[in-house]
Amino acid sequence: MAVEELDGRLAHSTIRPNPGEGAPSLYLSVLSGRHFLQIPGPTNLPERVLRAMDRPVVDHRSPEFAELLPRIVPLLRQVFGTDAGEIIIMSGSGTGGWESALVNTLKPGDRVLACNNGQFGLGFGNAARRLGYEVEELALDWGQEVRPDDLERKLRVTPEVKAVLVVHNETSTGVTSDIGAVRGAMDRAGSEALLLVDTVSSLGSIEFRFDDWRVDVALCGSQKGLMMPPGQAYLCVSPRALDISQNGGGAPRNFLDWAPMLREYARGLFPFTPNTLMLFGLREALTMLVEEEGLPNVYDRHRRLADAVRSSVQAWNLSMMCEKPAYRSNTVTTVLVPDGMDGSAIVEHARSRFNMSLGVGVGQSRQRAFRLGHLGSLNELEVIAMVSGVEMTLREMGLPVSLGAAAAACERSFVAA
Ligand code: PLP
Numbered sequence: 314m315a316v317e318e319l320d321g322r323l324a325h326s327t328i329r330p331n332p333g334e335g336a337p338s339l340y341l342s343v344l345s346g347r348h349f350l351q352i353p354g355p356t357n358l359p360e361r362v363l364r365a366m367d368r369p370v371v372d373h374r375s376p377e378f379a380e381l382l383p384r385i386v387p388l389l390r391q392v393f394g395t396d397a398g399e400i401i402i403m404s405g406s407g408t409g410g411w412e413s414a415l416v417n418t419l420k421p422g423d424r425v426l427a428c429n430n431g432q433f434g435l436g437f438g439n440a441a442r443r444l445g446y447e448v449e450e451l452a453l454d455w456g457q458e459v460r461p462d463d464l465e466r467k468l469r470v471t472p473e474v475k476a477v478l479v480v481h482n483e484t485s486t487g488v489t490s491d492i493g494a495v496r497g498a499m500d501r502a503g504s505e506a507l508l509l510v511d512t513v514s515s516l517g518s519i520e521f522r523f524d525d526w527r528v529d530v531a532l533c534g535s536q537k538g539l540m541m542p543p544g545q546a547y548l549c550v551s552p553r554a555l556d557i558s559q560n561g562g563g564a565p566r567n568f569l570d571w572a573p574m575l576r577e578y579a580r581g582l583f584p585f586t587p588n589t590l591m592l593f594g595l596r597e598a599l600t601m602l603v604e605e606e607g608l609p610n611v612y613d614r615h616r617r618l619a620d621a622v623r624s625s626v627q628a629w630n631l632s633m634m635c636e637k638p639a640y641r642s643n644t645v646t647t648v649l650v651p652d653g654m655d656g657s658a659i660v661e662h663a664r665s666r667f668n669m670s671l672g673v674g675v676g677q678s679r680q681r682a683f684r685l686g687h688l689g690s691l692n693e694l695e696v697i698a699m700v701s702g703v704e705m706t707l708r709e710m711g712l713p714v715s716l717g718a719a720a721a722a723c724e725r726s727f728v729a730a
Contacts, residue, residue, distance in 0.1 A: 349669035354537035356689030379581030410532030431483035432676035461498035468502035482515035625719035644688035
């Protein structure tokens with residue numbers, strides 16, 4: 314019997330028959346159990362979040378709907394680490410968040426400094442360029458954090474910069490930059506630029522301190538640490554950025570304009586038709602993160618899980634793209650593959666053999682790497698299953714890894730912790 318005939322689901326998947334002997338029985342294993350979604354976002358949804366969204370569509374002008382925002386906004390404020398910031402919730406994704414941050418605060422032609430230490434730093438800068446801003450680039454080695462000294466030096470020679478664009482957690486390389494240190498470098502350079510920060514793969518998993526670091530706009534998507542499906546973007550806006558936006562600053566905009574959003578939010582409503590059901594899910598996810606587990610515990614869980622993943626990578630004798638341990642991300646690990654090996658082939662093998670999605674290398678590390686996502690709704694036993702799946706994949710791809718090494722490394726890491 315051909316594998317494709319075993320179950321209708323296969324016809325819609327990318328799963329291909331293994332040319333090796335006994336292939337059908339291997340592939341039978343992908344028909345049961347759950348898919349392991351271990352890309353660095355979108356992430357797995359808790360059942361409770363799914364159930365919260367599983368309801369009839371509501372009238373988005375009804376009293377029932379208007380109860381959602383007054384509950385969600387204070388919880389999102391806590392996740393961003395702000396008292397003073399205004400929260401924006403819109404349909405879209407991280408890319409839409411970039412655009413929203415830019416067009417609400419900067420006039421066409423304004424000069425911005427984009428910190429490029431990975432694919433998303435590059436992308437944030439490219440978005441600004443396409444929107445008509447003059448983009449200066451702080452070009453850094455990929456795999457490196459945004460170094461405050463480099464930034465300070467660059468700002469001293471480009472004092473006219475109106476905004477600094479930086480990615481808190483670079484999802485392509487697995488590097489978390491120190492945003493407090495970035496703000497410190499701006500202060501030392503005497504820069505009055507706005508600080509615009511992408512928190513797409515950090516928010517809700519790695520601590521963010523919007524007020525303490527005097528961030529002007531932070532932006533995020535729903536589909537990573539916040540344990541939500543893709544489809545929404547969230548921003549946090551400082552009083553200064555809001556003032557610029559509402560008093561003639563920014564670029565022409567319509568859907569992305571913060572002013573009508575904030576006006577309507579005050580009544581619990583939106584100036585456009587929002588993704589209503591997602592908001593029920595968001596209320597549930599934020600309740601779980603902020604009120605039940607508690608943000609300090611959420612951040613600590615991500616650190617513990619990431620430590621275990623890193624100890625597994627070391628057990629395989631592979632290197633991480635982020636060389637300096639202090640900047641290694643607690644949400645994504647980018648693993649470099651040995652010369653002659655193709656990172657995408659590893660990802661493809663894990664998917665077809667073990668029903669597990671891993672991230673491919675992107676940008677400069679395409680083919681040279683694969684990425685392990687360890688964020689959102691995730692626990693210790695799931696991490697052990699993930700690294701065991703990766704280890705078996707590596708072994709089947711011909712890498713001399715010891716079977717059981719990763720699980721043992723994780724267990725040591727968890728039990729000692
Ligand atoms: N910024 C970062 C750090 C990301 O990881 C991503 C996507 O993975 C984006 C921006 C783009 O976000 P989206 O794909 O939600 O538009």
